[in-house]
Amino acid sequence: MEMYRSHVMICKGTGCNSAGSERIAQNFEAELKKHGLENEVVVERTGCFGLCALGPIVIIYPEASFYSQVKPEDVEEIVKEHLLKGRVVKRLLYAETVAEDKIKSINEVDFYKKQVRVALRNCGVINPENIDEYIAFDGYKAIEKVLTTMTPAEVIDVVKRSGLRGRGGGGFPTGLKWEFASKSVNDKKYVLCNADEGDPGAFMDRSVLEGDPHAIIEAMTIAAYAIGADQGYVYCRAEYPIAVKRLTIAINQAREYGLLGDNILGTGFKFDMEVRLGAGAFVCGEETALIASIEGERGMPRPRPPFPAVKGLFGKPTILNNVETYANIPQIFLNGPEWFASMGTEKSKGTKVFALGGKINNTGLVEIPMGTTMREVIFEIGGGIPNGKKYKAAQTGGPSGGCIPAEHLDVEIDYDNLIALGSMMGSGGLIVMDEDNCMVDIARYFLDFTVDESCGKCTPCREGTKRMLEILDKITEGKGEKGDIEMLETLAHTIKNASLCGLGQTAPNPVLSTLTYFRDEYEAHIKDKKCPAGVCQGLAKYFVIEEKCKGCGICAKQCPVSCISGKPKTPYVIDSAKCVKCGVCLEKCPFKAIVKQ
Amino acid sequence: MAEMTFKEKMDKLDHIINEHKQKPGALMPVLNDTQELFGYLPEEAQKRISEELNIPMAEIFGVATFYSRFTLKPRGKFTISVCMGTACYVKDAQGVLDRLKKELNVEAGDTTTDGKFTLEATRCLGCCGLAPVITVNEDVYGKLVPDDVPDILSKY
Numbered sequence: 001m002e003m004y005r006s007h008v009m010i011c012k013g014t015g016c017n018s019a020g021s022e023r024i025a026q027n028f029e030a031e032l033k034k035h036g037l038e039n040e041v042v043v044e045r046t047g048c049f050g051l052c053a054l055g056p057i058v059i060i061y062p063e064a065s066f067y068s069q070v071k072p073e074d075v076e077e078i079v080k081e082h083l084l085k086g087r088v089v090k091r092l093l094y095a096e097t098v099a100e101d102k103i104k105s106i107n108e109v110d111f112y113k114k115q116v117r118v119a120l121r122n123c124g125v126i127n128p129e130n131i132d133e134y135i136a137f138d139g140y141k142a143i144e145k146v147l148t149t150m151t152p153a154e155v156i157d158v159v160k161r162s163g164l165r166g167r168g169g170g171g172f173p174t175g176l177k178w179e180f181a182s183k184s185v186n187d188k189k190y191v192l193c194n195a196d197e198g199d200p201g202a203f204m205d206r207s208v209l210e211g212d213p214h215a216i217i218e219a220m221t222i223a224a225y226a227i228g229a230d231q232g233y234v235y236c237r238a239e240y241p242i243a244v245k246r247l248t249i250a251i252n253q254a255r256e257y258g259l260l261g262d263n264i265l266g267t268g269f270k271f272d273m274e275v276r277l278g279a280g281a282f283v284c285g286e287e288t289a290l291i292a293s294i295e296g297e298r299g300m301p302r303p304r305p306p307f308p309a310v311k312g313l314f315g316k317p318t319i320l321n322n323v324e325t326y327a328n329i330p331q332i333f334l335n336g337p338e339w340f341a342s343m344g345t346e347k348s349k350g351t352k353v354f355a356l357g358g359k360i361n362n363t364g365l366v367e368i369p370m371g372t373t374m375r376e377v378i379f380e381i382g383g384g385i386p387n388g389k390k391y392k393a394a395q396t397g398g399p400s401g402g403c404i405p406a407e408h409l410d411v412e413i414d415y416d417n418l419i420a421l422g423s424m425m426g427s428g429g430l431i432v433m434d435e436d437n438c439m440v441d442i443a444r445y446f447l448d449f450t451v452d453e454s455c456g457k458c459t460p461c462r463e464g465t466k467r468m469l470e471i472l473d474k475i476t477e478g479k480g481e482k483g484d485i486e487m488l489e490t491l492a493h494t495i496k497n498a499s500l501c502g503l504g505q506t507a508p509n510p511v512l513s514t515l516t517y518f519r520d521e522y523e524a525h526i527k528d529k530k531c532p533a534g535v536c537q538g539l540a541k542y543f544v545i546e547e548k549c550k551g552c553g554i555c556a557k558q559c560p561v562s563c564i565s566g567k568p569k570t571p572y573v574i575d576s577a578k579c580v581k582c583g584v585c586l587e588k589c590p591f592k593a594i595v596k597q
Numbered sequence: 598m599a600e601m602t603f604k605e606k607m608d609k610l611d612h613i614i615n616e617h618k619q620k621p622g623a624l625m626p627v628l629n630d631t632q633e634l635f636g637y638l639p640e641e642a643q644k645r646i647s648e649e650l651n652i653p654m655a656e657i658f659g660v661a662t663f664y665s666r667f668t669l670k671p672r673g674k675f676t677i678s679v680c681m682g683t684a685c686y687v688k689d690a691q692g693v694l695d696r697l698k699k700e701l702n703v704e705a706g707d708t709t710t711d712g713k714f715t716l717e718a719t720r721c722l723g724c725c726g727l728a729p730v731i732t733v734n735e736d737v738y739g740k741l742v743p744d745d746v747p748d749i750l751s752k753y
Binding site for chain 1: 621622623624625626628629632652656659660663664665666667681682683684686687688720721722723724725726727728730735736737738739
C-alpha cells in the first residue's frame with residue numbers, strides 16, 4: 001500500500017453526499033494537484049461519521065481535525081493552510097472541538113465521548129470501496145481464525161457466550177438461532193442478511209453497508225461455516241443505491257481475493273453470496289416474508305413453526321440476521337466473547353446503534369453500550385432539544401414501538417427495560433418529540449403506516465388496523481366521541497393476540513403506549529375538542545388577541561374566505577364558523593396578535 | 598444518448614431475462630430491472646416475462662401489485678418523492694407535500710398532465726439528519742420549508 005503523510009477523509013454517506021460532499025472531494029483532489037501534494041496527501045471517500053446534522057464532514061488525519069459543514073469553496077483554504085503550511089483552519093472546525101487555548105480531539109466532544117464503536121468501528125475510518133483498507137484494520141482476520149482453528153460447534157459456542165442478541169428488533173439470541181440451523185440436517189442451507197431497513201427513522205444498517213460492507217461479508221461467511229451453508233443472500237432495500245453499489249463492489253473484491261468462492265483461504269470451505277433487491281414493502285423485514293420475496297413471490301409472512309432454521313428459503317434450513325447483528329460478529333471473534341459480554345446490562349450485551357432524529361440538536365448515528373440511559377443519549381450525546389423547547393417523548397421501535405415520556409428518561413436502555421415501558425428496541429430509530437408534537441397525531445401517523453404496509457393476509461391486521469385508523473382519524477378531526485378510547489383498546493388487544501406476524505402483533509403499540517402516557521391528550525381531543533399541541537388542523541381555532549391587535553387589517557385582506565372583520569385601528573375578529581383554518585392570518589400578522597389553539 | 602424505442606427496450610428485456618433466468622427466485626430481479634428500463638411494467642413486458650420464466654400472468658400481476666416500487670402506469674419524467682418517515686413527519690413534511698400538491702396541481706401518486714412530474718409520498722429515505730427531505734429522481738433536497746418548493750421545481 002502507498003504511504004501518505006496526511007489522509008483527508010470525506011464522508012460519502014447518504015446525508016453528507018446529498019449535502020454535496022462529492023464536489024468537496026473533487027475540489028480537494030484538484031487543489032492538491034495544483035500544489036503538487038497528490039503523492040503526499042490522499043483523499044478518501046468514507047462511510048458515515050455519524051454527526052449528520054453538521055454535514056458535509058471532512059476529517060484530516062493524523063491530527064484528526066474535524067471540519068464540519070464544509071463548503072466546496074472552503075477547500076482551497078484548507079489545502080493551503082492546513083495541508084501545505086500545517087495550520088489548522090480553526091474557523092471551519094466543528095465548534096465543539098475548539099476550546100479557548102487548544103483544539104480538542106473528536107473523542108473528547110460530548111457527541112463522541114460516551115460512544116463505543118463496535119458495529120460502526122470502520123465507518124468513516126476506511127474507504128469502503130477498497131478491500132485493502134478493511135484488511136489493514138484487522139479485516140478478514142476473524143474468518144481466518146475461524147476457518148483454520150475452530151470447529152463449527154466452537155464458533156456457535158463463542159457467539160452464544162458473547163450474549164449477542166438480534167439487532168433487528170426482536171432481540172432473539174443469535175447463537176441460539178445458529179445452533180438451531182446447524183442441527184437441521186440437509187444437503188443445502190442458506191445464510192441471509194436482512195438489509196430491508198424499513199423502520200421510518202432508522203438508518204444504521206444503511207450506514208454499515210455504505211461504510212463497512214466487508215464486515216458483513218466476513219460475518220456471513222463465519223455464519224455459513226457455523227451452520228454448514230454454501231450460499232448467502234443480502235436482501236437490501238432498493239431505496240439504498242449507494243449501499244447496494246458498495247456491497248456489490250465488496251463482494252467482487254472478496255471473490256478476487258479468494259475470500260468468497262470455492263476454496264476460501266485455501267481451506268476448501270465453499271461459500272458465495274449475492275445481493276437481492278427489495279421493492280418497497282415494509283413487511284419484507286419480517287423473516288418469512290423476506291424469504292418469500294427472495295423466492296420471487298409476494299412478500300407475505302408464513303405461519304411459524306416451521307421456523308426458517310428448519311424450513312426456510314426454498315424449503316431449506318436458513319438463518320437470517322440483521323446487518324447490525326452481523327457487524328458485531330468479526331469483533332467478537334477478534335476480541336473474544338468475554339470482551340463483548342463485558343459491555344452492557346445483564347441480559348443485553350454489547351452496544352446498540354441508534355439513529356437520532358426529530359427534535360434534537362445532534363441528529364445522526366450514535367453507538368452506545370447497552371445500559372446507557374435515555375437521558376444521556378438525548379441530552380448529552382444528542383445535545384438536547386433545539387430552540388429551548390420542552391422534551392415531550394422519544395419514540396423508539398418505529399411502527400412497532402412506543403413512546404418514552406420525560407418521567408422515564410433515566411431508564412437504562414436494553415431490550416427488556418424498553419419492553420417493560422411498552423416500547424421496544426426495534427432496529428434503533430430514536431425520534432425525539434417536543435411540546436409542539438401531538439401524541440394522538442403521532443399514533444395516527446404510525447397506524448396510517450401499518451394500514452398501508454399490512455400485507456393483507458390475515459384479518460386481524462388487515463381489518464383491525466384499518467378500524468383503529470378510522471377512529472384515530474375521527475378523533476384528530478374533532479369528531480371523537482365517548483367510547484372511542486375503549487374501542488381502540490379492545491381492537492388493539494385483539495390485533496396483538498390474533499395477528500400472524502410481527503407486523504400485526506406490534507402494530508397497536510404506538511396507540512397503546514401513547515394511551516398509557518398521554519391519555520389526557522386523547523381526552524382533550526374527544527371531550528374538549530382541543531388539540532393541546534395545536535397540531536390537529538381539524539381542531540384548531542384561530543383567535544385575535546385584542547390587546548396586541550393594532551387594527552391594521554392585513555389579516556382581513558389576506559384571509560381567503562373573508563371570515564375576518566373589523567374596523568381599522570380597532571381589534572379585528574375571526575368568525576370561527578367560516579374559518580377554514582389555513583393559518584394565513586397567523587403567518588401574515590406583523591404584531592403576532594393571532595394565535596392558534 | 599437518444600431515448601430507446603419501445604421495441605429496443607423489449608429486446609433489452611430479453612437480455613435481462615436471460616441474465617437472471619437460471620437463478621432461483623428470478624422474478625424479483627427481472628421485475629426490478631424491467632421497472633428501471635421502462636419506468637413501469639408494461640403489459641407486453643409482463644407477458645414476455647411470463648412466457649420466458651414460465652410463470653402465469655396472474656402470479657406476475659400479483660407480485661407486481663404487491664410491491665410499491667413496481668407501477669403499472671407510466672410515470673412522469675421526474676419523480677418527486679416526499680419522505681414521510683417519522684423524523685420528516687415531525688418536522689412538517691406534510692406542509693412540504695401540501696405545497697407541492699398545490700404547485701403541481703396533482704394529488705400524491707399522480708402525474709402532472711404534461712407528463713413531467715410524478716408526485717409521491719414515500720417511506721423513510723434514511724437521511725433523517727436532513728429532515729424534512731424530498732428527492733427529485735436522484736437529487737436530494739433537505740432541511741426544507743414549504744416556501745422552498747417553487748425554487749426547486751423551477752430547476753427542472
